[in-house]
Amino acid sequence: MSDKDASKDNPDEEEDWMSYANAGFGSTDYSLWDDEGQEAKITEEPEWNEENLQLDTGEEEIPAAPRPAGLKHLVRLGSCNHCLGRIGGKKRFGQSNLESGVEIRASVVETDSTMAKAREESPLCPFCENLFEEAPLLAELIKEAIGERDCSRLQLGARIPKDQTEAEDHLRKRFGAGGSDPLKSSLVEEVARQLKDLGYGQNLVVEKPEILALIDVLTLTVDLDIRSHYVYGRYRKLER
Structure with a gap:
C-alpha cells in the first residue's frame, strides 16, 4: 500500500489547515438582515430663501451673504x-x-x-473695528501733513496690524459675499473719497507718486514719504 492510499484511509491524521487560520472566517455574529425592517431617517434641510427665517437656536449653518x-x-x-x-x-x-x-x-x-x-x-464693528468712521479724520491729517507742498501725484497707503487683517479676512470669507473687497483697499478708497471732497482727488495715483501718504491705523497718524526731485542740466562755457 502506498503512502497516498494510507492517507486516504486515515483522514484524522491529516492536518486541519483551518485550525491555523487566524482571519476569523465565519466567527462574526453580525447579520446583514438584522436591519431589514428599519427605514432610513430623512432630515430636512432648512430653506434659507425665506426672508423671515430666525436663527435663534444656533444649530443651523449660517449662509453667507447676499442671502x-x-x-x-x-x-x-x-x-x-x-x-x-x-x-x-x-x-x-x-x-x-x-x-x-x-x-x-x-x-x-x-x-x-x-x-x-x-x-x-454691538457698537464695535467686528470687520473694521470702526475704522471707516475715522476716514474723514485721516483725510484731514493727510491734508495737514502735505501743507504747502506742491504735489501733482499723491498715493495713499495703509499700515494695518497683521492680526486684524487675518481676523477680518476670516470673517469676510465666512460670512461675506464672494469677491468682497478686503479691509485695506476699501479703507484707502474711502480716505481717497474724503480727499476728493477736500480738493485733492485729482492728484491721486497708484504708481510713481511724488508723495506717498502712509496711514497708521493703530495710532491714527500719517507719515509722508517724499520722493526726491532731480533737475537735469548741462554746463556750457560760452566765454572765457
Missing part, C-alpha cells in the same frame, strides 16, 4: 454700514459702500424690527 439670512446675521453681528455695503454683495454700479450698507440695513430691519438696535447693542 437674506446671511445679511441678517451681518446686521446681528454689529457690522457698520460701510462693511455691510462692502461685503453684503448688494452694491450696485456707481453706489458707494455706505449707501449700499444703508439699504441693506433698512431691508433687514423691514423684515425683522428687532434688528433696528443691533448696532447699538
